Amino acid sequence: MSPSTVNEHHPVIIVGCGPVGLTVATNLARLGVPVLVLERNPGVDQSPRASAYQPCAQAELLETGTLDDVKKEAVINDRLSYWIDKKRVAYVEKREGGQVFPAGINCPQPQLAAILLKHLTTRYHSQVKFNQNVIEITQHDDQVSVTALDATTDQKTQYTCDWLVGTDGAGSGVRKLSDIAFEGFSWPKEDFVATNIRYDFYQHGFSTANFVLDPVNWAVVTILGAEKDLWRIAFGVRAGLTNEEIKAELDEHYKEIFPVWPVKYELVQLNKYKPHQRCAKTFRKGRVLLAGDAAHSNNPIGGLGLTTGLLDAGPLGRALAAVIQGRAPESLLDTWATARREKVQRRSPRYMEDRRCRTRTPDGAVACEGHSREERRRPEVFQSSRRPTGSAHEPDEAVGDHDGPDVDGTVRGP
Numbered sequence: 001m002s003p004s005t006v007n008e009h010h011p012v013i014i015v016g017c018g019p020v021g022l023t024v025a026t027n028l029a030r031l032g033v034p035v036l037v038l039e040r041n042p043g044v045d046q047s048p049r050a051s052a053y054q055p056c057a058q059a060e061l062l063e064t065g066t067l068d069d070v071k072k073e074a075v076i077n078d079r080l081s082y083w084i085d086k087k088r089v090a091y092v093e094k095r096e097g098g099q100v101f102p103a104g105i106n107c108p109q110p111q112l113a114a115i116l117l118k119h120l121t122t123r124y125h126s127q128v129k130f131n132q133n134v135i136e137i138t139q140h141d142d143q144v145s146v147t148a149l150d151a152t153t154d155q156k157t158q159y160t161c162d163w164l165v166g167t168d169g170a171g172s173g174v175r176k177l178s179d180i181a182f183e184g185f186s187w188p189k190e191d192f193v194a195t196n197i198r199y200d201f202y203q204h205g206f207s208t209a210n211f212v213l214d215p216v217n218w219a220v221v222t223i224l225g226a227e228k229d230l231w232r233i234a235f236g237v238r239a240g241l242t243n244e245e246i247k248a249e250l251d252e253h254y255k256e257i258f259p260v261w262p263v264k265y266e267l268v269q270l271n272k273y274k275p276h277q278r279c280a281k282t283f284r285k286g287r288v289l290l291a292g293d294a295a296h297s298n299n300p301i302g303g304l305g306l307t308t309g310l311l312d313a314g315p316l317g318r319a320l321a322a323v324i325q326g327r328a329p330e331s332l333l334d335t336w337a338t339a340r341r342e343k344v345q346r347r348s349p350r351y352m353e354d355r356r357c358r359t360r361t362p363d364g365a366v367a368c369e370g371h372s373r374e375e376r377r378r379p380e381v382f383q384s385s386r387r388p389t390g391s392a393h394e395p396d397e398a399v400g401d402h403d404g405p406d407v408d409g410t411v412r413g414p
């Protein structure tokens, strides 16, 4: 191990170069507060995750000045279809966003993050350092000490900052090193798989977002962005499979989801995730603040994760800038932390259960347990695979890392 480099001091350090960290950073930088973003990976994460952003999330992108660029790579997603047994049974056109913010826009998360990164570094001349894995944090009365390790050189760098923002995802090291519990539960019996594929779903009457309702082979099928034939198919599998094992049985899932079969498609990416329903015990501990997945993580169905993350990020950036510049008392950060946590606690579990159930028919059981398709439709099997009770709302640090590439470090590409 090489010796540590010289201490660098920054007013604000943000850990994690995901869309939430970049949004906090942009809000600070555009108000004149210099920021440093530390990211453990060599670049922006490329795993297949968020694609859909609702009007409130678009409003935060507008604040950062990136909405126009995002819209260039996005497609308007305001038509939802519901499918049962390969037939479209219902169709909804959403109008709530009006003309300024369409009801939904779809843009792959890596593209969104790349646009935010470009604006932050070129327009606001802020610093982002890659290959900086934050491994130690110590809080003092007047500052926070941070140690980051560059795995490519084995070099450690020491930093200090007045404020540290943890936007390092659901497996957040900032949260763990700050000893903040991640309360809630992880769905024990079903993992969530996101696949990106090239295929023309429009030819079968699919709209921009589609919910395939089935007790076993439920799925969400959406167009990903401006690229016409690139689609996301998300579905559930029994917990514990590797990406390779899921790939091996992929056609077994697809043949139940596609409207016709067999078909030719191109698999572009596949990754599985452990779904959670968790929330940090506090979003502020002294000079450490948590936002995005580091603060709360939920089942991806319904596109709540990044949307709520962006709603943490914008107000946090603006509040922190006001505190640093003496325009607001420090207690504004407590107001932010309490308000955001209450919002997540009050809305997220009910919304997620609603969204989860919407993809299942009323007798629905999840695709796990090793039962046959017919067996899984039995009510007692459904009950056994529903929301866990024993572990609900208890901290479960045994889950370790969470969504995203944290899960098993594999992924990407067929």
Ligand SMILES: Cc1cc2nc3c(=O)[nH]c(=O)nc-3n(C[C@H](O)[C@H](O)[C@H](O)COP(=O)(O)OP(=O)(O)OC[C@H]3O[C@@H](n4cnc5c(N)ncnc54)[C@H](O)[C@@H]3O)c2cc1C
Binding pocket: 015, 016, 017, 018, 019, 020, 021, 038, 039, 040, 041, 044, 045, 048, 049, 050, 051, 052, 053, 109, 132, 133, 134, 135, 167, 168, 169, 170, 172, 173, 174, 193, 194, 234, 273, 291, 292, 293, 294, 300, 302, 303, 304, 305, 306, 307, 308, 309, 403, 404
């Ligand atoms: C399949 C799927 C589909 C989804 N679809 C949607 C959707 O349509 N709409 C929606 O709103 N949400 C969606 N979500 C949720 C969304 O992806 C997350 O909410 C979002 O990624 C959270 O962003 P973030 O910036 O908080 O965290 P992340 O995107 O996880 O970014 C965290 C960053 O921190 C870095 N990091 C981690 N640890 C360290 C460390 N120790 N030091 C330095 N850097 C570190 C990571 O490398 C990463 O770059 C989906 C999620 C999944 C899994």
